[in-house]
Amino acid sequence: MAESSRATREAARLALDEQVARALQARLPMIAERTVTAITAEVPSYSGTLTGQMRDKISNAVQIALGTFLNLLEHAQGTDPSTPLTPALEAAYALGSGEARSGRSMDALLAAYRIGARVAWREMSTTTVRSGLSAATVAEFAELLFAYIDELSAASVAGHADELASAGRARRRNLERLTQHLLAAEPEEVLLASAQRADWPPPQTLTAVLLPRANLRAPLVLLSAQTLEASEDLPGTEPDEETAVLLVPDMHGTRRRQLARVLHGRRAVLGPARPWTRVAVSFRRASRALALGITEPADGAPLDTEEHLAELILGTDPEGLTDLRARALEPLSALPAASAARLADTLRSWLLHHGRRDDVAADLFVHPQTVRYRMGRLRELYGDRLTDPASVLELTLALAFPPPPE
Incomplete structure (x- = not known):
C-alpha cells in the first residue's frame, strides 16, 4: 500500500523545521479530542458508540495517524518512500475490516474521515500560520494533509471490502455445507449446528x-x-x-x-x-x-x-413392474400382438371405469357392442380372475400406465 503513497513521494518538497513540527506535535492530543467530539456530534452511527475506552482508543488512533504524517514531513529528506506510512495504512486497513465485522457500512467511516480532515486542518493551519510559514507553504501542507487522509480512507475501504468478501466466501461455504448435509439426510443435531454456522434461520x-x-x-x-x-x-x-x-x-x-x-x-x-x-x-x-x-x-x-x-x-421397481405386467397379461400372450393390445386397452378402461360399458366405449371411441364382445373374450381368457380382488389389483397396477418402450 505504501509504495503508491502520494504523501510519501511528495513529502520531500515540504520538510518542516523542528520548531514547527514540535508545535504541531504538542497540539495533537487537543486535535484528536476535538476530532472525536466532532465525529460523535455529526455522524449518527457513532453518536452512542464513541464513549469510554472506545473514545480513548479512537482518540489515540487519530493522534498516531496525524503524528505519523508529521514525522513523515519532519524527516522527509532521505526517507525510504516504501516504508514511512506502512503502519498507519495497515491500521486504517484494520479499521475498515473492523467496521465490516461490526456490521457498519463504509459511509459512516468515510464521513468520519472527512470530518477528521476538516478539524485537523483547522487546528493545524492555525499553528502553521502562527509559525510564520508562507501562504504557498501552508497551501502545500494542506494539500499533503488531505492526500494523506485520502490514502488512509482508501486503505480502510480496501479493508472493509476484503472483510466483506472474506465473510461472504465463508458464509457461502457454510451454506453449501448445510445444503449438502440436508440432501444427505444428516441427523437433526448435525443440521441444527450446520444451520447455526451458516447464520441460516431454519424455516x-x-x-x-x-x-x-x-x-x-x-x-x-x-x-x-x-x-x-x-x-x-x-x-x-x-x-x-x-x-x-x-x-x-x-x-x-x-x-x-x-x-x-x-x-x-x-x-x-x-x-x-x-x-x-x-x-x-x-x-x-x-x-x-x-x-x-x-x-x-x-x-x-x-x-x-x-x-x-x-x-x-x-416406478420405484421397474423390473418388478415388468414382471407384474407379464404375469397379469399372460392370458393374452398367445394372441397376435394387435389383438392382445386391443384387449389390454379394453381391460384397462373397463377396470378404470368400474365396468360401465358406455363409459368404456366413449373412452375407446368404439361401439358399446364392441366393448361387450371384447369383454366376453377377456372373460373366456381370464375366467374367475376378473372377479378375484387380488387379481383385479394386479391387473389394475399392470395396466395403470402404458408399458415402457422397448
Whole structure:
C-alpha cells in the first residue's frame, strides 16, 4: 500500500523545521479530542458508540495517524518512500475490516474521515500560520494533509471490502455445507449446528426444486433470500452440470401455487414440501420423477410430483413392474400382438371405469357392442380372475400406465 503513497513521494518538497513540527506535535492530543467530539456530534452511527475506552482508543488512533504524517514531513529528506506510512495504512486497513465485522457500512467511516480532515486542518493551519510559514507553504501542507487522509480512507475501504468478501466466501461455504448435509439426510443435531454456522434461520418446511441450470437466475430473484442452492456434486447422484437444485423455504399449503407460478416455463420439477430437516425426501422424489421421464405439463407449468404419486410408486421397481405386467397379461400372450393390445386397452378402461360399458366405449371411441364382445373374450381368457380382488389389483397396477418402450 505504501509504495503508491502520494504523501510519501511528495513529502520531500515540504520538510518542516523542528520548531514547527514540535508545535504541531504538542497540539495533537487537543486535535484528536476535538476530532472525536466532532465525529460523535455529526455522524449518527457513532453518536452512542464513541464513549469510554472506545473514545480513548479512537482518540489515540487519530493522534498516531496525524503524528505519523508529521514525522513523515519532519524527516522527509532521505526517507525510504516504501516504508514511512506502512503502519498507519495497515491500521486504517484494520479499521475498515473492523467496521465490516461490526456490521457498519463504509459511509459512516468515510464521513468520519472527512470530518477528521476538516478539524485537523483547522487546528493545524492555525499553528502553521502562527509559525510564520508562507501562504504557498501552508497551501502545500494542506494539500499533503488531505492526500494523506485520502490514502488512509482508501486503505480502510480496501479493508472493509476484503472483510466483506472474506465473510461472504465463508458464509457461502457454510451454506453449501448445510445444503449438502440436508440432501444427505444428516441427523437433526448435525443440521441444527450446520444451520447455526451458516447464520441460516431454519424455516418450517423446505421444498426441493430441480430445473435446468440455464433457467436458474430468474427464479432466484423472486424466491426467498433464504433459498439454498446445491452445488453440482449432489449426494448419491452423478455430477450433473445441467441440473440445478433449489431448497425453497415455506412453500407448503396454498403457497405451493405461488411457487409453481414463479417456476412456470422453467422446466422445473417440484418435490413435496417436507419439514426442513427431512428435505432429502423431497429431493429424492423430485430426482426420481426426473429419472423416470414423467411427462411435463404441456402448458409450461412445473412437473409437480404431488400429482404423479401413482407413477412414482410404480416406478420405484421397474423390473418388478415388468414382471407384474407379464404375469397379469399372460392370458393374452398367445394372441397376435394387435389383438392382445386391443384387449389390454379394453381391460384397462373397463377396470378404470368400474365396468360401465358406455363409459368404456366413449373412452375407446368404439361401439358399446364392441366393448361387450371384447369383454366376453377377456372373460373366456381370464375366467374367475376378473372377479378375484387380488387379481383385479394386479391387473389394475399392470395396466395403470402404458408399458415402457422397448
